[in-house]
Amino acid sequence: MNLRQAKEKAYQYLTDIENGINPNEQRKEDSNHAITLRQAFESYLLDRELKPKTIVGYRQVINCYLKAWKEKPLIRLDEFEVTAIHKKVSQNSKAQADLMARxxxxxxxxxxxxxxxxxGAFIFANNPVKELSHKKQWNHVGRKNTRIRSKELKAYLEALKETRNNPKFNHFTKSVCDACEFALFTGLRKGEVLGLEWNRVNLKDSYYWIDKTKNGKQLELPITESLRRILLRSLGK
Incomplete structure (x- = not known):
């Protein structure tokens, strides 16, 4: 900055001060206007206690569907852009489009x-995602309700047994069979089954416990004979 530019800048600051504008506050506002989607997102992750799985899902949304906007000012992402992106993503996956919008x-x-x-004026007072509700553009994808019926249980268990005993499959595939069977007999979620550790299994007294369920509480459950066979099999017994 040369002398002439410095004088012009000083005069600008003096004029702002005379008009009741604090130059420091103005710089902060200008900086906030320039906040990119990526910067806001990273700040959001630091300020929120989110599960690792949730963070992975959110990052996938940003990197897959909002990649073109990552380095652009968040304030430029208006309702027209949001509805357009949501409509485009919906063509491939309605569930992912709604997740992106959330x-x-x-x-x-x-x-x-x-x-x-x-x-303290609100820069982002208008949430552009509200436009999806106004236009009734949410997909409202329901939960999957496919399930194994009672008459199908025998065939399912036999298929797991056949796969487990097939010599062409490795230990990993056999472990997957055990995990599927364990989930079937307990109703546990995938993460709860795969996250079960031996320090939370008491074969002697026939119980095990889930360290943290979806509601954040511990849950103690009995080890039935079917579960005992699975656990012993994983120990090579």
Whole structure:
């Protein structure tokens, strides 16, 4: 900056001060206006206690569906862009399109309180994701309800047994069979089955416990004979 530019900048600051504008606050507002989607997202992750699996899912959304917007100012992502992106993603996966929109909605709600203008004015007062509700554009994908019926249980268990005893399959495949069978007999979620450790299994007294369920509480459960056979098999017995 040369002398002439410095004088012009100084005069600009003096004019702002005379008009009641704090140059430091103005710089902060300008900086907040320039916050990119990526910067807001990373800040959001630091301020929220999210499960690792949730963070992975959110990052996939940002990197897959909002990649073109990552380095652009978040404030430029208006309702027209949001509805257009949601419509495009819906062509491949309606569930993923709604997930993308929910992530964006949370991000804009966070930005609304985190990034302010002069005198605490809300820069992100308008959440563009609301436009999906106005246009009734949410896909509202229901939960999957496919299940193994009672009459299918025998064939399912026999298929697992046949796969497990097939010499062409390795230990990993056999372990997957055991995990599927364990889940079938207990109703546990995939993460709960795969995350079960031996320090939470008491074969002597026939019980085991889940360290942390979906509601955050421990859960103690009995070891039935069917589960005992699976556990002993995993020990090579």
């Amino acid at each position: 992530v964006l909605r949370a991000l804009f709600n966070y930005a609304n309180r985190e990034y302010r203008g002069n005198d």
